[in-house]
Amino acid sequence: MSIHVNVAGEQVEAQVGQTVAGVLMSGGRVSWRTSRSGQPRGVFCGIGVCFDCLVVVNDLRDVRACQRRVVDGDRIEFQEDDHA
Amino acid sequence: MPEGSATTVVVIGGGPAGMAATLAARRRGARVVLIEAGDDVGGQYWRHLPETRATADEHTFHHGWERFRTMRSAIVTDPEVELILNGHVWSVDRRDGRPPLVHVMIGAADGRRRQARTFDPSSLVIATGAHERTLPFPGWDLPGVFTAGAAQALAKGERVAVGTNVLVAGAGPFLLPVVSSLLKVGATVAGVVEAAGWPQITRGWGARPWRLAKASAKGVELKGYIAEMAKNRIPYTVGSAVIAAHGIDRVEEVVVARLTPDWSPIPGTEKTITVDAVCVSHGFVPRTELAITAGCALDKDTVKTDQNQRTTVPGVFTAGELTGIGGVDLALAEGEIAGAVAAGGAPPPAAVRRRKTFREFAGRLDAAHGIRPGWQTWVDDTTLVCRCEDVTAGELRDTARMTGSRGLRSLKLTTRAGLGICQGRTCGRAVEEILAAAVGPDGLLDAGRTAHRPLAVPLRLGELATTGEDAG
Ligand SMILES: Cc1cc2nc3c(=O)[nH]c(=O)nc-3n(C[C@H](O)[C@H](O)[C@H](O)COP(=O)(O)OP(=O)(O)OC[C@H]3O[C@@H](n4cnc5c(N)ncnc54)[C@H](O)[C@@H]3O)c2cc1C
Ligand code: FES
Numbered sequence: 001m002s003i004h005v006n007v008a009g010e011q012v013e014a015q016v017g018q019t020v021a022g023v024l025m026s027g028g029r030v031s032w033r034t035s036r037s038g039q040p041r042g043v044f045c046g047i048g049v050c051f052d053c054l055v056v057v058n059d060l061r062d063v064r065a066c067q068r069r070v071v072d073g074d075r076i077e078f079q080e081d082d083h084a
Numbered sequence: 085m086p087e088g089s090a091t092t093v094v095v096i097g098g099g100p101a102g103m104a105a106t107l108a109a110r111r112r113g114a115r116v117v118l119i120e121a122g123d124d125v126g127g128q129y130w131r132h133l134p135e136t137r138a139t140a141d142e143h144t145f146h147h148g149w150e151r152f153r154t155m156r157s158a159i160v161t162d163p164e165v166e167l168i169l170n171g172h173v174w175s176v177d178r179r180d181g182r183p184p185l186v187h188v189m190i191g192a193a194d195g196r197r198r199q200a201r202t203f204d205p206s207s208l209v210i211a212t213g214a215h216e217r218t219l220p221f222p223g224w225d226l227p228g229v230f231t232a233g234a235a236q237a238l239a240k241g242e243r244v245a246v247g248t249n250v251l252v253a254g255a256g257p258f259l260l261p262v263v264s265s266l267l268k269v270g271a272t273v274a275g276v277v278e279a280a281g282w283p284q285i286t287r288g289w290g291a292r293p294w295r296l297a298k299a300s301a302k303g304v305e306l307k308g309y310i311a312e313m314a315k316n317r318i319p320y321t322v323g324s325a326v327i328a329a330h331g332i333d334r335v336e337e338v339v340v341a342r343l344t345p346d347w348s349p350i351p352g353t354e355k356t357i358t359v360d361a362v363c364v365s366h367g368f369v370p371r372t373e374l375a376i377t378a379g380c381a382l383d384k385d386t387v388k389t390d391q392n393q394r395t396t397v398p399g400v401f402t403a404g405e406l407t408g409i410g411g412v413d414l415a416l417a418e419g420e421i422a423g424a425v426a427a428g429g430a431p432p433p434a435a436v437r438r439r440k441t442f443r444e445f446a447g448r449l450d451a452a453h454g455i456r457p458g459w460q461t462w463v464d465d466t467t468l469v470c471r472c473e474d475v476t477a478g479e480l481r482d483t484a485r486m487t488g489s490r491g492l493r494s495l496k497l498t499t500r501a502g503l504g505i506c507q508g509r510t511c512g513r514a515v516e517e518i519l520a521a522a523v524g525p526d527g528l529l530d531a532g533r534t535a536h537r538p539l540a541v542p543l544r545l546g547e548l549a550t551t552g553e554d555a556g
Contacts, residue, residue, distance in 0.1 A: 001136065017134035022242035030334050031227035037474040040333055042227045043246075044471070044510070046234025047128070048121075048193065049215040051505040052471060060196060062505070062542075066237070067193035069123070069134070 003072035020065035020076055021046070021053055032065070034080040054079055091115055093426045094186055094205035096173050096374060099127020100412045101404025102211035103155050104419030105426070106165060108435075109209075112427035115164050117203055119171040119188055121541065125156055127213055128233065129412045131240040145240050145268060147305045148412070168201075172541040176208075176378045183208040183399035184378045189547060196544055207399045207426035210375050210387070211419060212540075214368035214405035218254070219459045220477070220514050222467045223329030223338075224364070232262045232365035239265035246271070247361025251338055253277035253326040254365040256453040260309035262363060263318060273318045274359050277340055279347055279366065280453045281323030288452025302413055302445065325349065326362060327462040338362050341462075348458030366455055369513065370406045373537045385535060392431055393422035401426050410446035417442060460521055469518060470511045472504020477518055484522035492528045495519050507537045 001016045005023060014023045021043050024032055031040035033054050044052040046066050053065040056077040070076075093109040095102045098120030106118045118125070126132060130152045132142055143149040159165050170191055176184035183205050191198030216231045223229065230246050232254060238244040250266055251274045252259050263273050280288070313320060321340070327349050328339040342353035372380075375387045380395035380402065382388060387395055387406045395402050403418035417439040421431045463469070465478025483489075483499050495501075501515045502508030508515065512534035520528050 015137055017136035018242060022238070022244055025238065025242070025244045025246075035225075035471070035474055039225060039468075039474065040227050041225070041471075043230060043234055043238070045215065045231050046237035047215060049506065050231075050471065050510045054505075060194070063194040066234075068195070069192070 003070065005070050005072070005074040005076060007076045008078055014070050016070075016072075018070055020055055020057065020063070020068050020070055020074075023070055024065060024076075032078045034078075036081050054081075091427075092117060092203070092205055093207045093209060093423065094119065094183075094203050095209045095211060095423070096186065097127070097211035097213060097404070098122070098125035098167075098169075099211060099213050099404060099415065100129050101213070101415035101419035101422075102127070102209065103159060104416045105209045105211060105401075105403055105423030106159055107155060108420045108423030108429075108432070109427040110158075110162060110164060110423075112424055112429035114207075114427035115166075117166045117168065117205070118159065119168045119173055119186070119203075121170070121172045121193070123169050125159060125167070125169075126152060127415075128237075129415075131237055133241065133243065145265060171201075172198075173374060174539055174541045174543055176374055178377070178379050178397075181398055183397065189541070189543060194542065194544075196546070198547060200547070205399070207401065208378070209393075209401045209403060209419075209422045209426050210378070210380075210395075210406060211402065211404045211415075211422075212371040212374060212406060213415075214370050214409060215509060216365045217367045217369045217455075217513060218364050218510075219366045219455065219463075220467055220469050220511070221325075221327055221329070221364075221462055222464055223331070223335070225468045225471055226329050226331050226335045227333065228331065228335035228361045229329050230361060230363045232259060232363040235361075235363040236262050236265050239269045243269055245269040246363065247359065248272060249274055249359050250361045250363060251275055251277065251326065251340075251357060251359045252363045253279075253338075253340075254367075255279045255455065256365070256367060256449065257306055258365060258368075260306060260313070262365075264309050264312055266363075267312065267316060271361075273316065274357060275319040275321060276313070277324050277326060278320065278322045278453075279325045279343060279456075279459075281343065281345060283345060284456075285322065285452045288450075288454075289448050302411070302442075325459070325462065326364060327354070329362060335359065335362055344458060345456070346458035347456035348461045366459075367453070368405060368409045369509075369535075370409070371540075372406060372535050373540045375400075375402055375406060376536055377538070377540070382535075384532070391436075392425040393418055394425070399426075408443075408446055409449070410442050411449075414439065414442035414446055457517075457521075460518060463514075463518065469514055470499075470501040470504060470508075472506050472510075473500040475499050475501040480515060480518050481522040484519050490523045490526060490529045492516060492519060492530045492533060502534065505542075507539075508534055
């Protein structure tokens with residue numbers, strides 16, 4: 001079943017049961033977060049262990065994109081961790 | 085009030101080990117609470133598309149899929165099994181002479197307003213599995229570098245290929261199913277690069293490497309992968325490693341070098357391979373944090389058990405990867421024994437025999453593909469080691485030399501390595517080994533403390549406040 005989510009301000013079609021990482025990677029992205037020293041990060045472990053894939057979902061920071069399933073209307077934003 | 089009755093077996097983890105434990109405990113008449121963080125059972129081995137996206141070809145991604153369906157259906161249809169999905173066990177409370185209380189947060193991963201529950205088990209089976217160990221190399225933090233398990237999880241759980249032209253590298257037979265899954269989701273596999281050389285592999289597996297495996301489904305499974313690789317003309321290179329990845333904002337090429345028997349790269353053997361993704365795994369690390377918090381004694385990084393899968397804490401059992409990396413068959417056998425004994429029964433003899441076979445398999449696996457110390461020579465000082473706090477190998481080595489400290493804790497506090505949001509799960513072992521090499525022959529004073537973590541899964545601050553009220 002198709003749903004819609006908002007990725008960084010853009011409406012994107014997604015499937016019920018996809019994770020946020022699944023939606024972002026199906027859309028051709030490999031990175032979306034910026035590490036402390038400004039390096040790009042995306043999925044690394046894929047199973048919720050490394051925390052490389054963090055995103056902001058509906059204003060909530062530090063959500064693991066590889067673990068969170070999308071819900072219709074989700075608002076996904078990218079986070080920068082350059083607060084060293 | 086904590087929930088539970090005199091005959092409740094609580095099982096943490098719904099992978100092969102936890103599923104087998106649940107069913108065995110039910111056969112002995114106990115009530116079971118099975119707690120799994122994901123939204124279905126199956127664990128890493130039987131990771132699959134969620135029901136909402138189910139496809140007819142799911143079985144082609146798996147081995148033993150019928151067996152999984154049968155086990156799953158017995159669990160979900162049994163009214164005496166309370167299956168808690170999206171249940172994140174974040175801690176356990178030690179008690180004298182009894183299994184600990186089990187604290188669970190139920191709801192979406194990293195969500196808000198989740199439901200807190202606490203269980204009071206008569207026996208507890210901890211079956212939390214393992215995560216991968218990937219040795220750092222220059223450029224391993226570039227997007228497009230994944231663990232092999234990530235490629236596997238994205239293929240099995242999302243039908244996403246991590247790249248179009250992918251190299252698979254690291255050590256061990258686990259690299260083979262990853263190739264198989266990548267092919268199924270449409271990627272081209274540029275090759276498999278195994279760090280162990282033939283001498284290490286043949287010595288480890290013994291004179292007749294497949295004799296042991298042939299008797300089992302595992303041998304058939306592995307042979308299938310090898311045939312698939314041959315059919316697709318995928319080169320398999322042994323005694324070699326990816327020692328660097330290059331690219332701007334994403335991996336564009338990797339450098340592969342031949343290794344000495346101790347895994348040091350041999351200068352002059354470097355070859356550059358063009359890829360858009362590389363998947364690297366050098367082994368697995370048991371997820372022991374809950375067992376440690378429960379007070380279970382460890383044997384190096386695995387949980388100590390007796391022949392009945394009992395840990396050193398009364399009423400606490402463990403099964404699967406926590407007792408040593410052995411794969412699905414060992415997990416199933418150990419789970420069955422743990423569940424039966426946790427429910428007050430005797431260990432099933434057939435499971436005891438299978439456990440013996442697959443422990444031997446696990447021992448050979450480690451001898452044939454276990455990590456050798458020479459890997460540190462491909463980690464130059466600019467290599468990022470801690471991905472959360474962006475700490476390089478040079479910073480670790482300099483701090484050890486300049487402070488003269490031999491304390492792992494204090495060196496970590498100074499560098500911040502391993503203290504980021506993943507709590508050192510990704511880099512902890514590498515940090516410890518790089519520091520141990522840098523402090524010299526006397527070694528670290530508090531080696532091996534990397535796996536000690538107060539929280540098994542992250543909580544939101546507000547949630548911690550509410551659980552305080554509920555449990556009190
Ligand atoms: C990413 C990855 C992919 C793998 N893929 C394969 C493969 O394709 N083929 C293969 O032969 N082997 C694979 N393995 C090896 C795997 O460890 C074994 O095959 C097998 O799955 C081990 O079974 P287990 O029950 O011990 O652990 P797992 O299968 O890992 O199951 C453990 C379960 O516990 C749950 N859990 C962990 N912590 C908590 C907690 N705090 N609260 C609640 N639940 C929790 C997890 O969600 C998981 O479902 C993979 C391993 C990893 C890490
Ligand atoms: S990719 Fe590692 S936590 Fe999501």
